[in-house]
Amino acid sequence: MRNQGVIGWLLVLPAAALLALFTHWPVLGTIWASFHATSRGGRPAPWVGLENYQVMVADEVFWRSLWNNVWYSLGTIPVSVTLALVMALWVNSAMKGRTWLRVAFFTPTILPMIAVANIWLFFYTPQYGLLEKVTTSLGFPTHNWLGTESTALACVMVVAIWKDAGFFMIFYLAALQSIPPSLAEAAALEGAPRATYLRRIVLPLLMPTTLFVLVNAVINSFRLVDHIVVMTRGGPNNATSLLLFHIYQVGFSFWDTGYAAALTVVLLAILAALAIGQFVFLDKRVHYQ
């Protein structure tokens, strides 16, 4: 059908135009800028080739942020996705008080991060913070959670898990609701136990959602830094500096736009590689109708 092509493009066009204007065009601008020095005082920026990328290799804060980000992703993604699934199963069942559970699990999506990060800051405050009230009553010595290099990153990871799991739960819940009850009836007729039903029927049917959630979890772990800004500003001694936070500092505190552009390109390359990898790897295991 010839006019299929025409209609297809007409349907895509409005979205494509806006995407081009507000995403692709600025991204191309960013890539272009990454090969230039930073322009100061309105003078045109000279072409420097790969110099910004060479600077990056020697930039200790960049490497520290990158490693922090790797640990942060490895720590937050599996936990938040698993919790999201478990939460969805629970609030989808006939459990007592599930209305309240829904509200509880849903709060992270409602409360703005810039405000909630301040509340978490209180939870972690030494001596009279909520966490300290619990640990000291159990007899542990007081600890400066956010002010110690060894625990600060773990603390901000907990905040991210809290935020993400509640958010991803919604997608799992939507997916669970669309599983036809006939499947459960059929499984019950065959006498399959609950674990088998969940593993052999529910999980495979949730695969497209899992793929979607995973891609989002990876992206979120690289792009949500509001809580870092409020809680630690990357400290102590860059222990909680994540890649985007570093980019934000270079770009909007140091105003080194050329170098910030180069860092952005690297971040985009990492995300693109991860996303494509996930699609290729998982698409084989995802079955659409």
Added chain:
Amino acid sequence: MTTRPHVLRALAAGLACLAASAAAETEISFYYPVAVGGPITKIVDQMAADFEKENPGIKVKPVYAGTYQETVVKAITAHKAGTPPATAVILSTDMFTLIDEDAIVPFDTFAKSAEDKKWMASFYPAFMANSRTGGKTWGIPFQRSTIVLYWNKELFKEAGLDPDKGPATWKEMLADAEKLTKRDASGNVTRWGVQIPSSGFPYWLFQGLTTTNGVELMNEAGNETYFDKPAVVEALQYWVDLGRKHKVMAPGVIEWGTTPKDFFEKKIAMMWTTTGNLTNVKKNAKFDFGVAMLPANKRRGSPTGGGNFYIFKKATKEQQEASFKFAKWMTTPERAAQWGMDTGYVAVRPDAWQTPKMQAYVKDFPVAAVARDQLQYSVAELSTHENQRVTKALNDGLQAALTGAKAPAQAMKDAQAEASRILRAYRH
């Protein structure tokens, strides 16, 4: 045929009218941050309205622009797109950044009359140290502060110390802190003697230690730093020892934002923080408290802090002139005094402290004058070219030393090496 010229004439007249009204009315947008509590946006709106009443022909559009950091981001983003505000209040330390971005013009350009020049000379010299470079004045002090020491009189009494006398020297502060630190039966600390916060911008509080140790961190041209001088390392050693050796301060990095609350909760007996906290402490401390200048070692002293007025280069000539007028109007002695009382910042000029209202305020609340009295010893806040980058090098070094990741001497040596590398391009 006859209607046409009429239409054209009417149109021309209309355009002329528009042009005339545009010439008669200059609109200036004014970006400002909010860094203290209270209905600040309402106060600023009111001030702008009052200014318009007294200056027909000028319209001021105050724009709340977030925190200090968000304000400078917003202003420079707008500058880069070619639509900057006419004037803004931004950190005094961002002066070199704004100059390097070619975003601002010096105030000297607009000071024509003797009265204008007198106004520019009317501020405390300590505040002007961060407002001038290369013989030009780029910023006018508006909401400025210094660091002072707050102490809890009740806890002093409890520890057998004179509640009316804060520590005057480093030695005294350490000795007092040792008496004030309280431990429970199992040796866990339930109250720390002293607290110097170190999150976010530790360099500023560190300057309280380096200044009192008789050393400056940078030169006036903003292209050299002295982080590895022995006196600087010594100051850092003192800070680190408070937490690690003497155990009178919490170890590790201490959050700035929770420090006042720690003080209200009596989890700390003394704290270092901005004078801008005075109103906050007055309102929330359920005990008697004292305010003292920072304890001296080789001398007294503190860095200044806070925001200045700047005028932007890409604004029109008329807008710049109007901004100059506005800045002048906002910093008259009466308004400087009122702003200081409303916010807790230090009124920026000596004659503001002579106004009857301010004198009554100080009489009623004498600690408000401590910051003023400290000004004669105060020095410029750390500010260089590539300011935030150089500052970060120092901040990282300080946090590394405080968390025990590096020895003070090593941390300062690394910070200095990094700062020299960054500033190389600005030393000709």
Added chain:
Amino acid sequence: MSRLYEPAGGWRALETGAAWLLGALWILPLAYAVWTAFHPAAYSARFDLSAPLTLENFRRAWEAAPFARYFANSFALVTMVLASQFVLCTLAAYAFARFEFPGKEVAFVLVLVQLMIMPDVLIVENYRTMWRLGILDSIPAIGLPYVASAFGIFLLRQTFKTVPRELDEAARVEGAGPVAVLLKVYVPLARPVYLAYGLVSVSYHWNNFLWPLIITNSVGSRPVTVGLQVFSSGDQGIDWSIITAATLMTSGPLLVGFLLFQRQFVQSFMRAGIR
């Protein structure tokens, strides 16, 4: 979902207990916000049941910025963004799910690129674009970069792909054009997805902060979060009483909305699920 595979016996008690524990942990920040917002500042770190109640924090928060106007703006913003997103994403997703056109694969990858882009990094460029369009300091300027949402397109495409082709063909046989088929067959079946996506979009734009702050200047176009930021007073440290009061005030509408509609919200999933 069927009630067949509910946990049973001791296992059920165990799971309920675990769920409640997790729920308690998750609601802790909100619970703390409620406690602190309704008590005087002295009790923001002390949980004493005899503490006096107060609305003072709300009064102070409400007075610190023109919140009534900000609420109106936020409401206009999320409505506008959501409506445009639904239209644009539905059209694009329909094309990607059911049409063959040259360059489709490339176009889809180009859409996915937006999933990974942090608008926060593109601020300077996007600001310049808005300035060229002459719409700085307006509500459309806040929403426009988000209207063509890769997230929405991807989500709807997945759903449209699961719609049986027979339904599509049956409608076509009856003489419906492509748009009619979209409206009659696909959109109704994707209702739960629209709901989930709408929820996410609304909460994202209701809570978005940095871009609205940069792109707007006047009370007439700013959303509630910009007002909320007035309370993060950097110099003075954190005043939890007023921050929590302001947080509850600004997210109140979302919270109440969810409480009221969560049943319908989940039920609409069900109805669509059983189909």
